[in-house]
Amino acid sequence: PVASQAALAQMALAAGLYTSPVTGKKIIPNCGFWQPNKEITEEIENIKLLKNLPVVIIVFYRSFITANDLNPIKELYYSLKRIKIMPIGIFTPSLKEPKSAKWISDQLATLKPSCIINVTSFSSKNKDGLTPLDIGNTLIFQIALSTNKKKDWEREERGLSPTDMAMHVALPEIDGRIFAGVGSFKEKMTTDIQLQFNEIKHQTYKDGINSITQKVNSWINLQKK
16 A cells, blocks of 8 residues: 555656655565554564464465455454464465575474465475475465355355366365365455446455364364364
C-alpha cells in the first residue's frame, strides 16, 4: 500500500498537483517474516517468547503480499492463534530461488517448528533431491489455495480441477507433503464503481481452514505423547 501511494504521489507531482511526502517502507525484501498488522522484517522478533508455545511456520508466496491477496493466510494465522499455537508467516518468491531457499533453511534450523504448513505450489526439490523445508525435520502439511470458484469445486465429483490437483496435491506429494485440505477459492470482489473494476481474489473457505487447523493441532498433540 505504501508503494502504491508513493507511485500515485509521483504521478500527481508530474501532473503539477501538490501532494504531501509519503513516508514508510516502499519496498519489501525478497523473503522475510510476515504477521498481520505488523511490519515485514527479515529477523524474527522476541524469539525467546516462542519457546512457550508450539510454533507452526506458514510458508507462502511473496506475490500474495504485493497483490494484497492474503485473506486465507490471515484466517489460518488467527485460527491457529486461537488454539494457543504460535504461527509465523514466511514469504518467498519461490522455494527454488537459491538465496531465499538458504534463508528459509537457516530460519527453520533456528526456530525448530512443531510443523510446517506449505502454501506454495509444485515440487520444490533441487538437483540434490532436497527442499529448503527439509531442514526443519518435521511434518510438512500442504494446503491448496484453489485457482477456481467454490461452486465449480462443489459441482465436480473429482473436487479440485486437474490444474489445482497437479499444483497443490500431486507434485507436492513428490516432496513428501501431506495434503491437509483447501483453504480458499478464487472469487470476484465487489465492483469498484469509480474504477469500473472488480478484483479476483482468494476468498477464505472457513470449513477448510477449520479442518486444516484441527489436523495441525492433532499432530502437535500426538508429538507430546
